Amino acid sequence: MRNQGIGSWPARRARMSPKRTAVVHDGREWTYAQLYDRVVRLARVFAERGVRSGDRVAYLGPNHPTFLETLFATGTLGAIFVPLNTRLAAPELAYILRDSGARLLVHAPTHAEIAAELGSGAEPVDVLDLESYERLLAARPADPLDEPVADGELSMIMYTSGTTGQPKGVALSHANIVWNSLNLLIDVDLAGDEVTLVNAPMFHVAALNQTVLPTILKGGTLVLDSAFDPVRTLELIARHRVTYLFGVPVMFQAIASAPGWADADLSSVRSMICGGAPVPESLIAIYTARGLTFLQGYGLTESAPGALFLRAQDGPSKIGSAGTPCFFTDVRVVRPDGTDAGPGEPGEVLLHGPSLMTCYWHKPEETAAVRSGDGWLRTGDIAVADEDGYLTIRDRIKDMIISGGENIYPAEVEDVLYRHPAVAECAVIGVPDQRWGEVGRAVVVLRAGAGAEPDELLDFLAGKIAKYKIPKSVVFVDTLPRSGSGKVLKGPLRASVGR
Structure with a gap:
């Protein structure tokens, strides 16, 4: 197989475990064989609409199997996936489509109106709605495709939230994604029978790269929920015997405050990870009191995202810490002059490793501002390391x-x-x-x-x-x-x- 990118993963999974359930959504299930079949058909649809290697394909919609199919079909052709944040307004989305140079926009029915507006804007983009999507898939052959894709080629462009100025497109290669997946699988013992609940939005790097892709790599099952609801989360965990889930602190706070929390059946859960913001120790205590393995880590879109991880065995003694570097990531805490800060001394977190972004898309000056000549990435985050090398994230420099x-x-x-x-x-x-x-x-x-x-x-x-x-x-x-x-x-x- 010449395709060494993540677009080949459905084909590789289908030949290893074709009958395993890959995706569950809204009462329906798809095996890995069925997922691969749909991905190949969709890749042919994209190719007929002019998508070629290096082109950008955007997706706008909530968590849904078509998000995954679009991601993998794009990768099958050597094109670049651009997931869009559904919370953004039309002008913000138009900027991302223009900045990325997206050739095609696939959208869910929930976003038909805004997609039509984007498709007919000053710089129109080809738009594919899900009704046409299903009709076109059914009419296309499922013959295998094997476009050559090297692991160093770009896989996706994930746009930062743009809290200051216009959002920047973080360009991640197929290799970045693979190395991040390896980091995650070393830290979290995901198994082939994993059942992963995905209710954090997949257009963000943590949900996609810390839960979805590692689960597929291991041949587990993804339970996709279109939107987070704390009561439904407890129901889905019990119904599907969920073993693994990710959330940001506000999600886990809402779950622990939801009606039914005290009596919820969480016996299937093997591990849950929390990240995206500093995790209050009081929140960790709530989950550990239920006997749950509550893990936390630290990362950012630019690192795909894993950088630090607090492993299960260290949780009780290092509660509140973001942990130590992931296996294939190196981390420094430095003073303003670039020298290493001592234990207990606050400093900026620098990262180095194969999961770090290729660049900010078409922004060489912004890239140079955060990447040193020898490859270290400035995060803009302040941390303190203890005597054992465990880092506690204090805050953003700007905050x-x-x-x-x-x-x-x-x-x-x-x-x-x-x-x-x-x-x-x-x-x-x-x-x-x-x-x-x-x-x-x-x-x-x-x-x-x-x-x-x-x-x-x-x-x-x-x-x-x-x-x-x-x-x-x-x-x-x-x-x-x-x-x-x-x-x-x-x-x-x-x-x-x-x-």
């Missing part, structure tokens, strides 16, 4: 608060605030102060039916963190603004309550 010359890392303060029984969600931002230059402000969402006064929350922090780290004010809100991956958007938060 750090400098108050009277002291550095305050909001995530550290938020972690303590989460321990208060009335706090459902929280975020700490910096606000201007005449005396100190900048001070902290806690923005808090209270639990349903709970009450708390600002002074009560500030008094709760006293003695748990240094006095200078305690915010000077508290603002209560109904919700926190979040990105599609669940990260709190502190830019909009500062704009709304930071004055």
Whole structure:
């Protein structure tokens, strides 16, 4: 087989385990043989519409089997997959299609209106809806395709959330994806009988590369849910005997607060991983109290994404840490002058390894700003390493608060605030102060039916963190603004309550 990219994975799986269930969605099941059959037919549809090696194919829609089929059919032809964030508005999506130079847009019925708008815009793109998709698949032969694809060629372009300026396209090669999958499989003992629940959006790197692709590599079963719902999550785990799932902290918080949590049948779950944002220790304790293996890690789109991992055996003694480097990843924590920070000393996280992105798509200056000549990637994240080399992520450099010359890392303060029984969600931002230059402000969402006064929350922090780290004010809100991956958007938060 000449195709060494991930587009060949359905063919390779179909020859190894054709009768295993590959995908479950909305009451239907597809075996690996059926998945491969549909991928080959779709690749022929794409080829007839002019898609060639190196072209870009975009997908817009929620978690659905067609997302996977589009990904693999694109890879079968040596083309490049561009997953689109369904939360973006039409102008934002139009920018990504234009920036990536997408030749074809496949979309779900839920996004027909916005897809039609994109398809007829100033720079129109060929649009394929799912009704035409199914009709065209049925009329195409399932004869094997074997386009030569090298592992160093680009596999996908995943656009960052664009919290500052326009989003950047992170270009990941087939090799990047393979090395990341190997890192994950070394850290999490996925098995051939794995049943993986996927309800975090697959257009984000963690859901796709930390759960979906490693599961397919091992020949497990994917249970796709189009949208996250905490009550349905508990139902799906029990119904399908789910063994593995991923979520961001806000998802796991919602699951643990859902009706039925106390009596939910979670006996099938072998491991769950949490990432995408700093994980409060109080949240980890909730899951470990249920006897669950709650793992966490750290990474970013630019590293495909795995970089650090806290393994099961280290969880109890290093709770709250993001762990140590993944097997094929090297990590440094450095001072502003580039020298290595000592244990307990905050510094920027640098990464090196074969899973790191090829580049920012068509942005050589932005790429050079984060990649050194010898291949190290600047993450923009602050961490502290302990004496054993376990890293704790403090915050983004841009979110750090400098108050009277002291550095305050909001995530550290938020972690303590989460321990208060009335706090459902929280975020700490910096606000201007005449005396100190900048001070902290806690923005808090209270639990349903709970009450708390600002002074009560500030008094709760006293003695748990240094006095200078305690915010000077508290603002209560109904919700926190979040990105599609669940990260709190502190830019909009500062704009709304930071004055």
